[in-house]
Amino acid sequence: MIKKMRWIPVILVLTLVGTDVFAAGAAEGPQLGQAVSKEEIARWEISVMPDGEGLPVGKGTAKQGKSVYQTHCLSCHGKNGLGDSADQLAGAEFGLTDEYPDKTIGTYWPYATTLFDFSRRSMPMHAPGILTDNEVYAVTAFLLYLNGIIGLTDEMNAKTLAKVKMPNRDGFINVYKENQKVD
Amino acid sequence: MKNSKNTKQIAVAGNGLLDRRLFLSTGLKFGTITVLGSASHQLLSKEANKQSTIDPADPPWMHTPGGPFSTYGKPSAHEREVIRVPAPNSAVPGNGVSWTPLHLLEGMITPNGLHFERHHNGVPQIDPNRHKLLVHGLVKKPLTYTIKSLLKYPMHSQILFIECGGNSNAGWNKQPSRAQAGYFHGLVSCSEWTGVPLSIILAEAGLNKGAKWLIAEGADAFAMNVSIPMEKAIKDGMLALYQNGERLRPENGYPLRLIIPGWEGVLNVKWLRRLKAVSKPIMTRNETARYTELQPSGKARMFSFEIEAKSLITSPSTGMLLASGQGLYQITGLAWSGRGKIKKVEVSTDNGNSWTEAQLQEPVLPMAFSRFRIPWRWDGNPSILKSRATDESGYVQPERDELVAKRGRHGFFHYNAIVCWEVDEHGLLSHVYDKKNALDTGNISIDAGWD
Numbered sequence: 001m002i003k004k005m006r007w008i009p010v011i012l013v014l015t016l017v018g019t020d021v022f023a024a025g026a027a028e029g030p031q032l033g034q035a036v037s038k039e040e041i042a043r044w045e046i047s048v049m050p051d052g053e054g055l056p057v058g059k060g061t062a063k064q065g066k067s068v069y070q071t072h073c074l075s076c077h078g079k080n081g082l083g084d085s086a087d088q089l090a091g092a093e094f095g096l097t098d099e100y101p102d103k104t105i106g107t108y109w110p111y112a113t114t115l116f117d118f119s120r121r122s123m124p125m126h127a128p129g130i131l132t133d134n135e136v137y138a139v140t141a142f143l144l145y146l147n148g149i150i151g152l153t154d155e156m157n158a159k160t161l162a163k164v165k166m167p168n169r170d171g172f173i174n175v176y177k178e179n180q181k182v183d
Numbered sequence: 184m185k186n187s188k189n190t191k192q193i194a195v196a197g198n199g200l201l202d203r204r205l206f207l208s209t210g211l212k213f214g215t216i217t218v219l220g221s222a223s224h225q226l227l228s229k230e231a232n233k234q235s236t237i238d239p240a241d242p243p244w245m246h247t248p249g250g251p252f253s254t255y256g257k258p259s260a261h262e263r264e265v266i267r268v269p270a271p272n273s274a275v276p277g278n279g280v281s282w283t284p285l286h287l288l289e290g291m292i293t294p295n296g297l298h299f300e301r302h303h304n305g306v307p308q309i310d311p312n313r314h315k316l317l318v319h320g321l322v323k324k325p326l327t328y329t330i331k332s333l334l335k336y337p338m339h340s341q342i343l344f345i346e347c348g349g350n351s352n353a354g355w356n357k358q359p360s361r362a363q364a365g366y367f368h369g370l371v372s373c374s375e376w377t378g379v380p381l382s383i384i385l386a387e388a389g390l391n392k393g394a395k396w397l398i399a400e401g402a403d404a405f406a407m408n409v410s411i412p413m414e415k416a417i418k419d420g421m422l423a424l425y426q427n428g429e430r431l432r433p434e435n436g437y438p439l440r441l442i443i444p445g446w447e448g449v450l451n452v453k454w455l456r457r458l459k460a461v462s463k464p465i466m467t468r469n470e471t472a473r474y475t476e477l478q479p480s481g482k483a484r485m486f487s488f489e490i491e492a493k494s495l496i497t498s499p500s501t502g503m504l505l506a507s508g509q510g511l512y513q514i515t516g517l518a519w520s521g522r523g524k525i526k527k528v529e530v531s532t533d534n535g536n537s538w539t540e541a542q543l544q545e546p547v548l549p550m551a552f553s554r555f556r557i558p559w560r561w562d563g564n565p566s567i568l569k570s571r572a573t574d575e576s577g578y579v580q581p582e583r584d585e586l587v588a589k590r591g592r593h594g595f596f597h598y599n600a601i602v603c604w605e606v607d608e609h610g611l612l613s614h615v616y617d618k619k620n621a622l623d624t625g626n627i628s629i630d631a632g633w634d
Contacts, residue, residue, distance in 0.1 A: 029383040030335060033318065033326030041319050044457060046406065047398055050466045076274050085274035097481040101593055103472065108483075111466045118468040121406035125275045125304055128404050172475060176412060176486035 048117035052162025055116065059157040060138025062145030068135045069142050072124045081105075081146050086125070090146035096171065106147030110172055112164035115140045137161070196539035198532040199560035201511075203542035211558055214507030216499045218287070218363070219611070221264050258296075267297055268366050277305025277404075280347070282369035285517065286497045291342070291544065291552040293372035295427050300434050301347050301370065303405035307454055311438040314402065316384075316422070320460035323389030330438045333422060336379040341421065341444065342551045344519045346371035346490050348447035348474050348596040354583065355592045359614040364500035367614070368602070371519070373552035374426045376442050381420030385460075394460035398467075399441050402456035410464035411443060411450050415488075419444045422455070445521030445550035446488040447596070449474050476594030484594070490521030492580050493599035494528050494555070494572035505610030509563035514541070515556045520574035525553040527573050532559055534567035534603070534617075535582070541570070549575075561606065567615065568604045583616055 048054040060068075069081075081089030081104075092102035101107075105115065120136045122128055131139065141156040149164060150156070156164075195202045205211060237243065258265065265288070269281035281300040283293055293299075300306075311330040319325035350370035353360035360367045390413070397416045401407040411420075421442040424430060431437040436453030443450040449469055464470065464486070476484040496516040499505060505512060514532075518525045524547050529538040541555035555570070572580045581589075583600035590597075605615040 029337075029387045031387055032332035032335060033324075033328050033384070033387055036317065036319070036325045036327050041317065041325055044317050044319075047400075047408065047459060047465055049461070049463070085272060095481070096477060096483075097479070101477060103477065105472075108472060108477075110471050114466055114468050114471055117408075117465070121408070122304070122404075122468075125278065125404075128304065128406070171481065172471075172483050172485040173478075174486055175484045176488060179489075180412070180414070 046117070046121050048113050048120075050111045050113050050162070052113060052158055055113070055158035055161060056133045057158065058133035058137050059155050060134050060136075060141050061155055062138070062141040062150065062152045065135075065138035065140070065142025065145070068131065068139040072127075072131065072135075073139065076125065081143060089143055092147075096168070104147065105143055106149060106167060108168050108171070110166055110169050112140070112144060112149070112161055112166055115143060116161060194560070196531065196533070197537035198564075198566055199562055200530060200532050200537075200539050201558040201560060203540060203557050205558055211511060211513075213513040213558070214505060214510050214561075216512065217504050217506045218264075219502050219504055265297070267300065267369075269300070275304065277302055280349075280370060282366045283372045284363075285365035285369045285371075285495075286363050286500045286503070287365065288497070289515070289554070291373055291517075291554050292427065293374055293552075295374070295429065295432050295435070298372040298374060298426070298432070298435055299345075299347065299370045301349075301448060302434070303403070303407060305404055306434045307403045308433060309402060309438060309454060314438055314454075314456065316439060316455060317457045318384060318388045318460075319457075320398070321391040321394035321462065322385075322460050323391065324387070326384075326388050328384070330424070333379055333424060333439070336383060338377050338379060338424075339421070340375055340377040340425075341442075342373065342375045342548050343442065343444045344371055344373040344490075344550065344552050345442075345448045345451050346493075346519070346521075348449055350448075351493075351598040352595055354598040354600055354602075355587075355595065357592075359616050361501070361614065363502045364495060364497055364602075367501075368495055370448070373519070375428065376421060376423040376440075377425035377428075378421045378423035378440075378442065381422055381441070382417045384422065384458075385417060388460075390460055393462045396461050396464050398457075398459040398461055398465050399450070399452040399455060400457040400459075401436075401452045402454040407449075407452055407469065408465065408467045409450055409452060409470055410461070410467065411441075412486075412488075413460070415443060415446065443488075445490055445523075447474065447490060450488065474596055476590065476596050478594065479591035487597060488521075490519070491597065491599050492518070492520035492522065492525065492572045492574040492578050494518035494525075494570045494580055495602040496530070496568055496570050496604060499568070499606070499612050500604050501612050501614040503612050505561055505606065505612075508610065509561050512559050512561055513556060514559050514568065515554065516541075516570050518543075518553045518555060518570070518572040519551065520572065520576075520578065521550055522578060523549045523575040525572055526575050526577075528553070528555040529571045529573075530555075530557050530559075531569045531571070532566050535569055535601075538571065561610070563608065563610075565608055566606045568606065568612075569601050571601050 076086035078084035092104040092107045094102045137156045144150045267281040271279035283299040316328045347370035351368045397411045423440045423442045439455045441452045441455045518528045528541045531538045541557040544554040586600040604612045
C-alpha cells in the first residue's frame with residue numbers, strides 16, 4: 001500500500017541526531033537513482049513478512065513435502081530433520097530452560113513464515129532457488145509437521161501459513177524496543 | 184647497557200605493573216615474546232646451538248639485485264604464519280567463519296587480507312557492472328542505483344570495527360578454549376570504510392511515514408537478509424565502497440556493503456543488493472532462530488544489536504612464551520565498544536586484585552579499535568593477566584562470572600567477558616577462567632555450531 005508521502009519523519013529524525021550530511025545540505029544528493037516499475041520490483045522481491053505479506057500463490061502439504069525433503073534436504077539435515085552436517089530441524093529432546101536446550105523450529109522459531117522466506121531464498125545450500133513455490137510450501141509443511149505443529153495433510157498456502165501459531169511465538173524480548181523506547 | 188632511569192620504575196599495581204607513562208619517559212627494553220610452535224619460536228631455540236651462516240653486517244641480499252616490482256604487494260614470506268584460520272561446514276565449504284589473527288597484529292587497523300569472514304554460502308564473484316542496488320518499500324520513489332552512479336556521490340570515511348555477534352562464543356563453554364587469542368576472539372576487525380551516507384540515498388527515495396525498519400539483502404547464494412531500525416540506518420548507516428583505501432575485497436562485500444557502525448556484524452550486509460523500507464521487522468531466520476540470545480528464563484533477547492565494551496590482551500596471550508625469562512615485557516591489546524569511545528582500559532597481572540590504567544594509543548575513535556599498552560615486570564612467578572574496558576557511556580566490561588550469572592550460558596552471542604591469561608612459572612601462557620569456574624567440569628562443546 002502506498003502511504004501518503006511525507007517528509008516530516010525523516011527530517012525530524014535527522015534534526016534530532018544532527019547528521020552533518022543534512023547540516024551541509026548534501027541531503028539533496030545528485031539524484032542518480034533510476035525510477036523502477038512495480039513489475040521490475042516484483043522480479044527482485046522475495047521477502048515474506050510475518051503477517052504473510054509477500055507469500056506467493058501456491059500450496060503444499062507435509063505429505064507432499066516429505067519427498068521434497070528427501071530429495072533436497074536430507075543429505076545435510078538428516079533423517080526426519082534430526083541434523084547431520086547441518087542444523088537439527090526437528091525432534092527436540094530438551095526444552096529451552098534445560099541444561100542443554102534444543103533450539104529447533106518447534107521449540108524456538110517464533111514465525112512459520114520465516115521458514116518459507118528462508119527455505120526459498122537460501123536452501124538447499126548447493127542449489128538455492130531450485131525449489132518451486134509449491135515445493136517450498138510443501139517442505140515448509142513437512143518441517144512444521146515433523147515438529148508436531150500441523151497435521152500431515154494440512155494445506156499450507158498464503159493464507160494458512162501466516163496463521164500457524166508457533167509454540168515459541170512469545171518467547172522473545174525485544175531488547176532494541178526496551179532500550180530505545182520506540183515501536 | 185642498563186638504562187639508569189630503569190631503577191626508577193616503580194610498580195603502580197600489584198605484581199609488577201609499571202606506570203603507563205614510562206613509555207614516554209624512559210627507554211624501556213622489553214623481553215621477547217614468542218608464539219609456541221611458530222617459526223620464530225623454533226628459530227629462537229635453534230639459535231642457541233647453531234649459528235646462522237648469514238652475517239647481518241654483510242648479508243647476501245646486499246650482493247644480489249633484489250626482486251622486481253610487483254603490481255600488488257604481498258606480505259614477506261617470513262610472515263606466512265600470519266593468516267586467517269577458516270572453520271568451514273563439512274558439507275558446505277562456503278559456510279562458516281575465518282578468524283583474524285589478532286594476537287599476531289599490532290596497531291588498530293586490520294589488513295584487508297586478514298579481515299575476519301563470516302559467509303553463509305561462499306563468496307560471490309560479482310561483476311560490478313551487473314550489480315544494482317534497489318531501494319523500495321515504503322518510499323515515494325523506488326529507485327535502483329548502479330555502482331558507477333554510487334561512485335559519483337559525496338563520500339565520507341570512518342574507522343570502525345565490525346564484530347560478529349557470535350565472536351568469542353567459546354567463552355560460554357564450561358572449559359576454557361585452548362585456541363590462540365585471534366582464533367577465539369578474532370571475529371572482529373577494524374578498517375577505514377569509505378562510502379555514501381545511507382541517509383542521502385534514503386532521502387532521494389523519500390521515506391513514507393511509518394517506514395521504521397529497513398530490510399537489507401545481499402546478492403550471495405544465501406540472499407542474506409536482516410531488519411535494521413530506520414533511526415539507526417539514517418543516523419549512522421553507510422553504503423561502503425572502499426575498505427582501507429581500496430575497493431572492498433570480495434569476501435568483504437564487493438562491490439557494495441552496508442555498514443551499521445557499532446552494531447553486530449550480521450547487520451553489515453555484504454554484496455548489498457536491496458533495501459526495503461517497512462513498518463515492522465521481517466523476522467528473518469537470522470534475527471529469530473539465530474542472533475538471538477536464549478536466557479536462563481527460557482526467553483530470548485532479540486534485536487540486541489549493540490556491541491558492548493570489550494577488551495583483551497593480544498600479547499602476551501595464550502600459546503605464547505615469555506622467552507626472555509623474568510624481566511620487563513610489553514603488554515598490549517585491543518578494546519572497542521559499539522556505544523562510542525573507549526574511556527579507559529585497566530590491566531591487572533594479579534588476577535584482578537589490583538588494576539592500573541594502560542596507555543591508550545591516539546587517536547581514540549568511537550566504535551573503533553583502541554590499542555592499549557603497558558609495561559610489566561614479570562618476577563618469574565605464576566600470574567594471571569586481565570584487561571577491563573570502560574567506554575564513554577560508563578559501561579564496564581564484566582567478569583565472566585557476572586556475565587554468566589546475568590545471561591546464562593546459552594545465549595551463544597554477545598560474549599564480552601574479561602579474558603584471563605595465566606602465566607606459569609616457565610613463562611608459558613594459557614587461557615583460564617577465574618578459579619571458581621576453572622573447577623567446573625562438563626561438556627567442552629558449545630550448544631550450537633557455526634550456523
